[in-house]
Amino acid sequence: LIPTDLYFSDLDGDWNADGDGYWGEWPDDEVDLYADVFVSRFPVVAPGFVDVVVGKTLTYEKEIPAGHTTRALFLGARLDSYTWGGDCKDYVAELVPDQFKPITKLYQKLGNISRAAVIAQMNAGNCAVVNHAAHANYTIIGTGPDNMSGADAYALTNGDKLGWMYSIGCMCGGFDRYQSFAENIVLAPEGGMVAAIMNSRYGWYTPNGPGIGPSDRLDQAYFRAMFQKGMTNFGYALADMRDQWVPAAKGNAYYRWCIYENNVIGPNETLGWTDQMQTLAVEHPDHWSHGGFPVSVTAGGSPVKGALVCLFKEGDCYVTGRTDASGQLTLYPDASEPGEMLVTVTGQNVWPYEGATTVDDDVSAGDVRFAGAAGEEGVLLSWRLEETAGLAGVNLYRNAERLNTAPLAPEAGGRYLDRAARGVNDYYLELVQADGAALRYGPISVSALGETAWLALSAAYPNPAAGLVSFDLELPADGSVELAIYDLSGRRVATAASGELAAGRHTVSWDAGGAPAGVYIARLVTADGALTTRLVIAR
Structure with missing residues (x-):
């Protein structure tokens, strides 16, 4: 049995389609092995553990010392008489950008690795990125002539000089045993790692073939996702790593084993640092009452593309969007009560910005609130109606074009995603009375994102489908x-x-009229990465 969090990530079926009580068998249990959602695991069984992992996550994201984020430590011990773990690591080192070099290498072939040497390097903070190739088990990892234990990991004292660690060692991420090595190093209260990507069962290398074993290949795929594809969220990189090797896994049990056993112990959404950090310069209004809320984001004098901006007012307003290539974004919050509204901005290799604005006493209120925000998938329109009695339906317009083919239900609140938005548009909300009379609100002007910050593939629509099915693609660059x-x-x-x-943005359609009923996988492949989505053909 292989403990795997892919069970929570691959949402196809119940993982026991043949009913024999053995879960995740391929192909009998009809799992497709592709991630539908991104998942990681916090190793917490008590409130004190929650405090530790949440505190370390926030420290890593917001308070990590300057100059620490590009310190890499590679560890390699003898795997057998013919194979050195350090040779395996050198293949991964080729994927690490120059700002992490020279990498500190403790290799048994160099005669400089030991338990004491590894602990010393980690406690000194030379551990923003750690990669390990040696034998291991649930509670230890190999360090050449000796071993580093889970107790050693828990006792690390690197403080706020946190990092993340990847190992191809056997079972050191076995979360089915209480406090594996991976769990200990993430739970370490005075240091350790913020995340550990490790195996829950045996790792697989190739004797006398460093770098070509299944575990080696997945190791390289994770670093490629993190450093070359820009998929720097720990959970996103794991999903991309798995996705790259799903075709091989369907015909090779060793790769399938490795896809199952690799898990992230630590935060899912956190962005791994891939360079030295910069400070954001954020401009936005100090006061707001209605209409658009413009935000400008720069770092080092240059605009920041793809920064995530969030406006939040507890119980009242939550809206997000990403900056365009000029570092600009206009959000349309629907706050209805005066008070403080928080403004946060995050991005890759930048310190988070945390500010606030005041929602004034004359904030637009009344029986109708209508707002819009540009996002990665289009323009999201939202509305709130204080009174719905006597209404027959709701219509939405982009300029003169009605967006909905049939009137929407007149509920107290609603949302609509305009995937086809381009440029700057005026949007209107129309309330249709039971007697046919219509009252129109607006316009609100929303500028759709002109460029996408990264590769994206929408869910299929319609889904389920019987004939023509469409997908929206977001491409960050020209290419195949x-x-x-x-x-x-x-x-x-x-x-x-x-x-x-x-x-x-592009829309691609496929005529599924001739395809048998069943579940299918759409896979988008570009030079910037690969993405998948699931669809159902119904007859």
Whole structure:
């Protein structure tokens, strides 16, 4: 049995389709092995543990010392008479950007690795990124002539000089045993790691073939996702690593084993640092009462593209969006009560910005509130109605074009995503009375994001589908694109798109009229990475 958090990430079926009580068998249990959501695990069984991991996560994100974020430590011991773990690590080192070099290497082939040497390097803070190749078990990792124990990991004293660690060692991430090595190093109260990506069962290398074993390949894929594809959230990188090797895993039990056993112990959404940090310069209004809320984000004098901006007023307003290539964003909050509204801005390799604005006493109120915000998938419109009696329906307009084909239900609140928005548009909310009379509110002007900050693939729509099914693609750069459709056996059944596309948003359609009923996987492959989404064909 292999403990795996892929069970919570791959949402296809119940993982026991054949009913034999053995979960996740492929292909009998109809799992497709692709991640539908991103998942990681906090190793907490008591409130004190929660305080430790949440505190360390916030320290890593907000208070990590300057100059620490690019210190890398690679560890390699002898794997057998023919294979050195250090040789395996050197393949991974090629994927690490220059700002992390020279990498501190403690290798048994160099005669400089030991338990004491590893602990000394970690306690000194040379551990922003740690990669390990040696034998291990639940409670120890190999350090050449000796071992580093979970107790050693728990006792680390590197303080706020936190990092993350990847190991191909056997079972050191076995969360089915109380406090594995991975759990100990994440729970260490005075230091350790913020995240550990480790195996819950045996790792698999290739004797006399450093760098080509299944565990080696996944190790390289994780570092490629983190440092070359820009998928720096710990959980996102894990999903991308797995996705790259799903086709191989469907025909090779060793790769399938490794996909199951790799898990993230630590935060899922946290961004791993990939360079020295910068300070954000954020400009926004000090007071707001109605209309747009403009935000400008720069770092080092240059605009920051793709920064995540959040406006939050507890119990009243929550709206987010990402800055465009010029570092600009206008949000349309729907706060209805005066008071303080928090403004936060986060991004890759920048200190988070935490500010506030005052919602004035004359904030727009009344029986109707209508707002819009540009996001990665389009413009999200939202509305609140204090009174719905006598209403027959709600309509939405982009300029003169009605967006909904049939009137929307006149509920107290609603949302609508305009995926086709381009440029700056005026939006209107129309309330239709039972007698046919209509009252229009607006306009609100929203500027759709002109560029996407990263690769994105929407859910299929409609889903389930019987005929034509569509997907929205967001491409960060011009390049070759392929969108292919696979059945659950891994067989390609169609190619929806193949060729060169410009950066930006595109809609691709596939006629599924001839496909048998069942579950299918759409896989988008570009030079910037690969993404998947699931769809159902119904007959």
